[in-house]
Amino acid sequence: MNDQDTSGYWRKRLGMDEPVPADELTKHLSWHRHLRPLFYAASSIPLRFYCPEKVLGLENLPAKPPYILAPNHLSTMDFVTVAWALGKRKEKLYTVATSFFLDQPFMGFFMKTYGNMVRIDTERDFFSALRAAARIVRAGASVFIHPEGLRSPDGNLLPFHTGVGLLAVETGVPLVPVRISGTIDVMPTGSIIIYPHPITINFGKPMEMGPYIEKKKTAQAYDVYKEVTEDLRQRIIGLSR
Amino acid sequence: MPDDQLAKEIKGLVSKVIKVPEEKIDVNANIFTDLGVDSLLGVEIFAALDKKYGLDVPEDKLAEINTLNDVINIVREMLAKKGK
Numbered sequence: 001m002n003d004q005d006t007s008g009y010w011r012k013r014l015g016m017d018e019p020v021p022a023d024e025l026t027k028h029l030s031w032h033r034h035l036r037p038l039f040y041a042a043s044s045i046p047l048r049f050y051c052p053e054k055v056l057g058l059e060n061l062p063a064k065p066p067y068i069l070a071p072n073h074l075s076t077m078d079f080v081t082v083a084w085a086l087g088k089r090k091e092k093l094y095t096v097a098t099s100f101f102l103d104q105p106f107m108g109f110f111m112k113t114y115g116n117m118v119r120i121d122t123e124r125d126f127f128s129a130l131r132a133a134a135r136i137v138r139a140g141a142s143v144f145i146h147p148e149g150l151r152s153p154d155g156n157l158l159p160f161h162t163g164v165g166l167l168a169v170e171t172g173v174p175l176v177p178v179r180i181s182g183t184i185d186v187m188p189t190g191s192i193i194i195y196p197h198p199i200t201i202n203f204g205k206p207m208e209m210g211p212y213i214e215k216k217k218t219a220q221a222y223d224v225y226k227e228v229t230e231d232l233r234q235r236i237i238g239l240s241r
Numbered sequence: 242m243p244d245d246q247l248a249k250e251i252k253g254l255v256s257k258v259i260k261v262p263e264e265k266i267d268v269n270a271n272i273f274t275d276l277g278v279d280s281l282l283g284v285e286i287f288a289a290l291d292k293k294y295g296l297d298v299p300e301d302k303l304a305e306i307n308t309l310n311d312v313i314n315i316v317r318e319m320l321a322k323k324g325k
Contacts, residue, residue: 012297162279162282221288222284
């Protein structure tokens with residue numbers, strides 16, 4: 001027996017032993033989603049001609065949800081560019097956002113229109129975000145997480161938060177590295193103007209969690225979460241821009 | 242368990258979790274800023290305490306932790322409540 005196996009505590013914090021409500025996926029859907037086809041159709045024009053988006057590796061995505069999409073973070077438009085690349089698959093994609101953003105009239109409207117937002121009330125307790133994401137995955141949908149947490153100011157990857165490794169290992173779903181490039185030039189931080197610049201979205205091969213789960217039997221849980229997170233970062237670095 | 246023995250045990254456990262030798266851990270040092278522990282490694286300390294003492298430290302307590310002394314005090318308080 002591994003005397004370092006602390007998974008029980010982590011699983012409790014993630015709410016893994018609590019049942020997933022039957023309405024877990026539907027309760028986060030807002031009326032804004034009915035506008036989604038229109039908004040993505042309108043977005044297709046700039047994403048095809050003005051800041052043309054090249055999509056690579058879409059065939060790497062698992063055939064069915066759940067999985068965790070983990071892209072680097074450059075711009076507020078990152079979610080839209082990835083979701084646009086996914087086509088219909090975006091309907092089974094959720095992301096966690098705080099009330100602070102969702103309640104802002106302009107930003108909140110666009111966030112809820114472009115994606116399925118899971119509302120959490122505080123940023124202080126990071127477990128509430130991870131618990132919400134774990135419930136979505138356990139209900140059978142995919143989640144979108146920026147492991148850096150913040151937008152990179154210069155396009156270089158920031159350190160990754162270990163929570164993404166924890167979520168992937170404890171839920172056991174594949175973790176998909178995604179490299180976004182170009183969006184920092186299209187819509188830099190603080191800008192509301194969209195500049196012409198090509199965008200590339202590169203989906204990497206999914207990281208299966210089996211080997212890491214196996215490793216956890218003989219190692220400290222945190223070390224395994226950290227390893228997954230670092231492996232993810234290296235895979236994103238390895239994806240061409 | 243005597244207080245100093247408990248403190249020594251916890252220091253040993255924390256040292257093992259964060260991989261910093263015991264002699265380099267000052268009980269009053271901030272484990273996050275001075276010892277480079279990230280927030281999740283901080284949680285791993287409580288996961289290890291849960292494993293050793295059966296203490297399910299609630300999340301609101303996690304936010305109160307800054308030093309090893311804070312950890313020791315919380316464990317002491319929770320063990321007292323458990324009647325150990």
